[in-house]
Amino acid sequence: MAKKFDTSLADSQATLVDPATPDQFDFDMYADYEKSFHKRCRSFWQADSGVLVYRRVRVAEVFSYDSKEMKKSLEWQLGALMRSIDYKADIPNFLEPWYGIGTLAGAYGADYYWADGQAPITKPLFQSVTDALNHNPSPIALSSIGKHTLEMIEYFMDKTKGKLPVSFTDTQSPLNSACNIVNISNFMMDTVMSPEIVKRLLDQVADLLIEFTRKQIDLIGSNLASPGHGFASSREFDGIGISDDNVLMLSGDSYLDLAVPSLKKFGDSFGGTVFHSCGDWSDRVKFVKQIKGLKMVDGAFSDETDPKHNPAEPFNAFANTGIIVEARIVGNAEEVIQKVEKLWQPGMKLIIVTYCKTPKEQEIVYDQIHQICQ
Numbered sequence: 142m143a144k145k146f147d148t149s150l151a152d153s154q155a156t157l158v159d160p161a162t163p164d165q166f167d168f169d170m171y172a173d174y175e176k177s178f179h180k181r182c183r184s185f186w187q188a189d190s191g192v193l194v195y196r197r198v199r200v201a202e203v204f205s206y207d208s209k210e211m212k213k214s215l216e217w218q219l220g221a222l223m224r225s226i227d228y229k230a231d232i233p234n235f236l237e238p239w240y241g242i243g244t245l246a247g248a249y250g251a252d253y254y255w256a257d258g259q260a261p262i263t264k265p266l267f268q269s270v271t272d273a274l275n276h277n278p279s280p281i282a283l284s285s286i287g288k289h290t291l292e293m294i295e296y297f298m299d300k301t302k303g304k305l306p307v308s309f310t311d312t313q314s315p316l317n318s319a320c321n322i323v324n325i326s327n328f329m330m331d332t333v334m335s336p337e338i339v340k341r342l343l344d345q346v347a348d349l350l351i352e353f354t355r356k357q358i359d360l361i362g363s364n365l366a367s368p369g370h371g372f373a374s375s376r377e378f379d380g381i382g383i384s385d386d387n388v389l390m391l392s393g394d395s396y397l398d399l400a401v402p403s404l405k406k407f408g409d410s411f412g413g414t415v416f417h418s419c420g421d422w423s424d425r426v427k428f429v430k431q432i433k434g435l436k437m438v439d440g441a442f443s444d445e446t447d448p449k450h451n452p453a454e455p456f457n458a459f460a461n462t463g464i465i466v467e468a469r470i471v472g473n474a475e476e477v478i479q480k481v482e483k484l485w486q487p488g489m490k491l492i493i494v495t496y497c498k499t500p501k502e503q504e505i506v507y508d509q510i511h512q513i514c515q
Contacts, residue, residue: 155201192514195373245318247284306366343403368415379412453483461488
């Protein structure tokens, strides 16, 4: 019997770690460790099918109140890298200079609100899409949010001596981003009443996000781990991970017409689109599959990962497409293996993200996954 989602947890996907200062961290050791994975990651990325296992070590504080403190965030994450080495996997962990999901809103004049012990939020600035289009946005890099993000990347790069894999801040889709600045009820009404102006706003947002992402890449350089935040990432992968949770707010056809052009424009600028949505988006699979240049999709596949997770079977539709399915599965060994057995079939290309509590359990799960996916 699968465990139900524990609402008492701040972060069901988190792992407890001890923070480590840069002086305590062996950068050469981790650089060699990371390099040892390059060949298998490159081979998988180029293959038509196969499986990799990623044991994500996510620290809850990094994605809540300590995202504001770059020093603390780095120390937590260095501790996570040290902890990750104990777990058998195919993809190494990486650093994320993360600073919340309202990045784009900074271009329109928003700043973060920080509730005690929480991740930051922004509040909608406009009542309609027309109001947003009548505003002349500034580059994200000039906003307080954007400046902090870039300074955080520079800090990470400096303190890690340019030796560790680093990725983008959390990257939201043009659709998600627009719903951060426009009252979402009115935005959705505009998708029906005024679809052409919605497309104009999403295209404008895509341009702003592309510009800011390029500035991040300029700072990270060859250390870039793609596709980025929330995804198993490597210097050997490409594309950009984009959260598009509001896919669930539109019909499939409306999504393809209104949201996909700007999403594709954004993704194509960085080697292809890598798609994520929270919740159960399985009934949108046939539409998401139609995004040209799509590299990977991500979803939750257990109760402990997301109380409204995806059933496995609809994702078999990605078999023989070359599109990777990344499955996040919080649960014990039995739960993970049951899900993998449902996901795997010949022609599938899977990344299984595990959260096994002990290295021993991780080794058992790792070996069984590779036995199943042959």
